Amino acid sequence: MLKSRLLRKIACLICIPFVMLFVLSAQAMPIDFYGKDFLVQHPLIYSILHPHIEFSLRWVIEYKFEFALAIFVVLSIILINLLYVDWQIRKKVTQRFLTPTVLTATSTERIQFPTKKIFVTGLLFIICLTLFYAHMLFTYQFYADQRYVQWLSAGFFVFVLYGGYLFGNLKRSKQLEKLINKLHLQNIDKKIAQEKLQQSELRLQKQNASLAHLATMQLGGKQDPEALFKEIAQVSAAALDVERVSVWRFDDDFKQLQCIGLYIKSKDLHTVSKPLAAADLPVYFQYLKQSRVISINDVYQHPATAEFTKEYLKGSDIGAMLDGTIWLNNQVIGVICHEHIGGPREWTLDEQNFVGSITDLARLTIEAHKRQQVEDSLSHQQKHLETMVQKRTASIENNAKLFRFLVERAPVTILYMNIANEIIEMNPEAERLSGYSREFAIGKTYNELFGTEQNKQQLAQLNQQVAYGQKIQGEEITTRCADGRTIDLVVSRSMELDDDNNPVIISIGQDMSKQKALEANTKKLLESEKRYSYVVEHAPIPILIIDKVGNVVDVNPEALSAAGYSREQMVGKSFIQLIVAKESRKKALAAAGRAMKGKDFRAIELLLQNAAGEKYVYQCSMGAVVQSTSNEGQIVAIALDISRQKALQESLITAREAAESADRIKSMFVASMSHELRTPLNSIIGFLGVVLQGMSGELNVKQKDQLGRAYHSAKHLLSLISDVIDISKIEAGFLEIHIEKFELAPLLAEVEHAVAHIVEEKYLEISIDCAAHIKLETDRKRLYQVILNVVSNAVKYTPQGKVKIHASVDKKWLSVSVSDTGIGINEADLVKLFQPFERIDSPLKIKTLGTGLGLYLTRKILFQLLGGRIEVQSEPGKGSIFTIKLPVKASNIAVESSVSILDEPPASSIKSEESNLSLNNSGKILP
Amino acid sequence: MTVALIIEDNENNLELIRFILEQAHYKIRYAMTGLEGVRQALTIPPDFIILDIQLPDINGLEVLKRIRAHPVGRDIPIIAMTSYAMSGDRERLLAAGCTSYIEKPIDPMLVIQQIEQAINK
Numbered sequence A: 001m002l003k004s005r006l007l008r009k010i011a012c013l014i015c016i017p018f019v020m021l022f023v024l025s026a027q028a029m030p031i032d033f034y035g036k037d038f039l040v041q042h043p044l045i046y047s048i049l050h051p052h053i054e055f056s057l058r059w060v061i062e063y064k065f066e067f068a069l070a071i072f073v074v075l076s077i078i079l080i081n082l083l084y085v086d087w088q089i090r091k092k093v094t095q096r097f098l099t100p101t102v103l104t105a106t107s108t109e110r111i112q113f114p115t116k117k118i119f120v121t122g123l124l125f126i127i128c129l130t131l132f133y134a135h136m137l138f139t140y141q142f143y144a145d146q147r148y149v150q151w152l153s154a155g156f157f158v159f160v161l162y163g164g165y166l167f168g169n170l171k172r173s174k175q176l177e178k179l180i181n182k183l184h185l186q187n188i189d190k191k192i193a194q195e196k197l198q199q200s201e202l203r204l205q206k207q208n209a210s211l212a213h214l215a216t217m218q219l220g221g222k223q224d225p226e227a228l229f230k231e232i233a234q235v236s237a238a239a240l241d242v243e244r245v246s247v248w249r250f251d252d253d254f255k256q257l258q259c260i261g262l263y264i265k266s267k268d269l270h271t272v273s274k275p276l277a278a279a280d281l282p283v284y285f286q287y288l289k290q291s292r293v294i295s296i297n298d299v300y301q302h303p304a305t306a307e308f309t310k311e312y313l314k315g316s317d318i319g320a321m322l323d324g325t326i327w328l329n330n331q332v333i334g335v336i337c338h339e340h341i342g343g344p345r346e347w348t349l350d351e352q353n354f355v356g357s358i359t360d361l362a363r364l365t366i367e368a369h370k371r372q373q374v375e376d377s378l379s380h381q382q383k384h385l386e387t388m389v390q391k392r393t394a395s396i397e398n399n400a401k402l403f404r405f406l407v408e409r410a411p412v413t414i415l416y417m418n419i420a421n422e423i424i425e426m427n428p429e430a431e432r433l434s435g436y437s438r439e440f441a442i443g444k445t446y447n448e449l450f451g452t453e454q455n456k457q458q459l460a461q462l463n464q465q466v467a468y469g470q471k472i473q474g475e476e477i478t479t480r481c482a483d484g485r486t487i488d489l490v491v492s493r494s495m496e497l498d499d500d501n502n503p504v505i506i507s508i509g510q511d512m513s514k515q516k517a518l519e520a521n522t523k524k525l526l527e528s529e530k531r532y533s534y535v536v537e538h539a540p541i542p543i544l545i546i547d548k549v550g551n552v553v554d555v556n557p558e559a560l561s562a563a564g565y566s567r568e569q570m571v572g573k574s575f576i577q578l579i580v581a582k583e584s585r586k587k588a589l590a591a592a593g594r595a596m597k598g599k600d601f602r603a604i605e606l607l608l609q610n611a612a613g614e615k616y617v618y619q620c621s622m623g624a625v626v627q628s629t630s631n632e633g634q635i636v637a638i639a640l641d642i643s644r645q646k647a648l649q650e651s652l653i654t655a656r657e658a659a660e661s662a663d664r665i666k667s668m669f670v671a672s673m674s675h676e677l678r679t680p681l682n683s684i685i686g687f688l689g690v691v692l693q694g695m696s697g698e699l700n701v702k703q704k705d706q707l708g709r710a711y712h713s714a715k716h717l718l719s720l721i722s723d724v725i726d727i728s729k730i731e732a733g734f735l736e737i738h739i740e741k742f743e744l745a746p747l748l749a750e751v752e753h754a755v756a757h758i759v760e761e762k763y764l765e766i767s768i769d770c771a772a773h774i775k776l777e778t779d780r781k782r783l784y785q786v787i788l789n790v791v792s793n794a795v796k797y798t799p800q801g802k803v804k805i806h807a808s809v810d811k812k813w814l815s816v817s818v819s820d821t822g823i824g825i826n827e828a829d830l831v832k833l834f835q836p837f838e839r840i841d842s843p844l845k846i847k848t849l850g851t852g853l854g855l856y857l858t859r860k861i862l863f864q865l866l867g868g869r870i871e872v873q874s875e876p877g878k879g880s881i882f883t884i885k886l887p888v889k890a891s892n893i894a895v896e897s898s899v900s901i902l903d904e905p906p907a908s909s910i911k912s913e914e915s916n917l918s919l920n921n922s923g924k925i926l927p
Numbered sequence B: 001m002t003v004a005l006i007i008e009d010n011e012n013n014l015e016l017i018r019f020i021l022e023q024a025h026y027k028i029r030y031a032m033t034g035l036e037g038v039r040q041a042l043t044i045p046p047d048f049i050i051l052d053i054q055l056p057d058i059n060g061l062e063v064l065k066r067i068r069a070h071p072v073g074r075d076i077p078i079i080a081m082t083s084y085a086m087s088g089d090r091e092r093l094l095a096a097g098c099t100s101y102i103e104k105p106i107d108p109m110l111v112i113q114q115i116e117q118a119i120n121k
Helices: A002-027 A036-041 A043-048 A050-098 A115-138 A140-144 A146-220 A225-240 A282-290 A310-316 A349-409 A428-434 A446-450 A456-467 A513-538 A557-563 A575-579 A582-596 A643-692 A701-732 A744-762 A780-796 A827-832 A854-866 B011-023 B034-043 B060-069 B089-095 B108-119
Strands: A244-250 A256-264 A269-271 A293-296 A318-327 A332-341 A413-417 A423-426 A472-480 A486-497 A503-511 A543-547 A552-555 A601-609 A615-626 A633-641 A739-743 A765-770 A774-779 A802-809 A813-820 A869-875 A879-887 B003-007 B027-031 B048-052 B078-083 B100-104
Touching (some): A050 A115, A146 A225, A146 A349, A225 A244, A225 A256, A225 A332, A225 A349, A282 A318, A293 A349, A310 A318, A318 A349, A332 A349, A446 A456, A446 A472, A456 A472, A486 A513, A503 A513, A543 A557, A552 A557, A557 A633, A575 A582, A582 A601, A582 A615, A582 A633, A615 A643, A643 B078, A643 B108, A701 A854, A739 A744, A744 A765, A744 A774, A744 A780, A744 A802, A744 A813, A774 A780, A774 A854, A780 A854, A780 A879, A854 A869, B003 B011, B003 B034, B011 B048, B027 B034, B034 B048, B034 B060, B048 B060, B048 B108, B060 B078, B060 B089, B078 B108, B100 B108
Parallel strands (some): A765 A802, B003 B027, B048 B078, B078 B100
Antiparallel strands (some): A244 A256, A244 A332, A256 A269, A318 A332, A413 A423, A472 A486, A543 A552, A543 A633, A601 A615, A869 A879
16 A cells, blocks of 8 residues: 555656646747736736736736646646556456456455545645636736637646546446456355365365274274373364363263363373362263263353353363263263364264264273273282292291201200100200200200209209290209309290191200309499499589590580580580680690590690680690490590689789889889989089189189089989989899900909099008909990999998909809908898998998998899809908809800810800899808 | 080080180080081081080980981091980990090090090091
8 A cells, every 4th residue: 555655656746847848838938928018018907906916916927837836736646546546446357357266355355436535636626727717817817828828728628538537437447346346256155165065075084084093093902091092082183173182981970070181282282181070060961971972062052061160161262062972881981072162163963973983982992991901900810829829938948948047056055855855956056055965965854964953943843834835934044064064044945846746845045154244244334434424423623525526425514504505505516616715726626636646635725615605714634535336536525714713823914014014114213313313413523623623713722622522422422323323224124234355454453543542542552463364255334333332342441451352263253352451241231231222330331421322233233234143251340352253154254374265155145143142151142 | 726516405514515625725616406416517517526415306316327427427526425324325326427425424634635535536
């Protein structure tokens, strides 16, 4: 349609140039067609008709071309439309004639007669034409150029005439078409009838073929009925061209229809449908019982199927049914149901006949199957009987074998005796245990062989009981062996009949001696275990038993209460996951692993946690216990809570540290204070020195004396402060030592020089006795300080006499001893000697200056920095000897003159050797 | 005439050393902070410097390092003065380029001798 419409439009456009050509040919002839000059030459007419004429003229003049064009276009459209419709009708008619049998959608489509279109366009054309002619008539144009108008009119008339002709043609074509259509329809009817006939023939052929197929199958008889029913369903579905074919079977009391098979053609699917109950469908069942074939053309109309639930019919979209009932011995036994889907269907007679044949086939199948079943069951029963007999025979043989084996190998004594208690047979175990050989024993009575004085009565009683048919069970008898030993036996005895119905006494005995010993042992073990388990249960420390993969096997109540879990929560869980805190897991794992290898662990510290997540430090011991039976190790872990001890220890440590740090802070404070004190002292001493030396003018004697006192006081203060600083630093622990190499002799000379002025003042003698070439490697300044202190003390406390300095080296020590002839020290005062701010009461106390820190500092330097010690010997009134000792090794002293040169590497740091002083009776202070 | 730069924050000590050096006919310039001392030492280099270690802004060791880091100050003799309490500094000072080292309290008699020894090193 679209295509044709497009074609029409294209045709219109092609027409336009032809129309234009037509118009131009008309225009070419009158030169003054426009009529301007004409109007100018006749002003009267122009003025009378002025407004209208002007308009009309101008309109016509200006749009004449477009106007004419519009008319021709409209005209052309009409003509083309007419031509097209005519062409279509003709085409169709020709087609029908050429192919009369084809009944297609396009051929039956009726062609719309274009009256409406033609009418509208025609009206439009007439209006346009009228308007145009009206204008022409009412203007001068009409007169001015009659020729033009004539041409134009002639053209229009040609158009109109041609149009009329076409219109007439069209009508004729239409009539022709109607006629053809009628003929055509008759033709089609005939064709349909033929086709139906053909189809029916085909159907019959198909049905026959399928019946033949099924019959051959059944005759073959190899397939089981189910497969055959399937085949029937499939074949009849194909033959009748229905969607669903199902085979149903009544149960024994006609209450239900069981579906044997349902075939769905479109899916090629064999399935089974739900059973149908007679109570639900009484009418349908009645129909089934009465007729051979039930033909239902429309399921919704037929009374038999009206009662089917709508879901069943609608769900499968079933429109028609053809049911054939299966009869056997004048009884309905089943039904084959053909269900056509998608609307009603008229079942033909041949189809109904086919269904009848199919049901016959089904009946035959069922009969054949029943026969087969009976035959099968008979042969099966026979086979079963045969195998039963075979099995029975085999089992009897087996039993005999087994029995023989039992008797020969059983670890119990078995004796067969006749009614007179004579032994008929005995097994190897009885031989072994009693010591009698079988050959010897046979024919002897039981009492003869095994009887003793003690068991005589018991045996007699036993024999009597057995003879009366009692069965003896578990009687304990002490019997005699061949070598005279006695054995405890547990005997069971009874009288049985043998194959020939002779009475035989069977006596079975078991040796109890080993078992008794074992029992005693077990008892002991049980007691021991009881004791240990009591210990474990009541031990006030947690005990765990762990298996080799780390799972808890058992715990004691104390462990449960410590961990905060129940026994069920702990047993079987990994102890590491459960109670060991994350921090200790590695350690615990390693310990357990090593314990597993047989190494006992004692007192490793583990951080354990309880159920609430609280952590405690435990001291744990682990040891492996290897079970002899399963060869699987277990670990016994014993844990002791030491968190409290730990906490106490830690608190002690922190307390000590706090105290120590407080002490250090104090010392540091003193040190920095002392430094601040020294700064002003520097200028005091400096300026006093300057003035005393007369650098700023001469002084008189009195001034000099007074300034001298001030100068000495300042110096004393300075030394006091220096000592305090040194002590503080040593106590604070940051006094460093600076090791250098030097000779001892010059150092001693310096000391002598430092005290020279006092020595001179007091008229004392001072002597140095130092072996030449003693070389040291230590802190020179500190050593100088120490020696000077001791020497200046000696000088101070010696009113008259001598001060001797003596230096010597032995293997261990460098000793510098300073002896004087001074006032000496009391035994009581010796104790105070090395205490800070203690000065010995003496007549010289007031006269001599002193800080009371000198010896304290000396000892501290020696002990803590240089690793040496100081000893003192004194006798009041006679003098004292102070000996400074430095370890050779530590100070690295080498005596060049001596043979033994110690060339050990110089110690980089010297550890202070704090040791307690001990005082002995001779007044010696020893470290 | 030999010019000495004294870097010392304590007025009294400064006056003392100034007096002693003037007696020995040295020309004196002084600075009372470490930074001022460094500036003076590097702008018009003196013949030698007397340097206190305890200074209010940067300490003597730092002053020493800064002077020595500059080409101008590389060869000026520097005599450090510090108290006995700071004896641990001695090695550090000498290592940092200090020419000599005088312990406080100074002895007026000996100080000139010590200084001259240091300059002539």
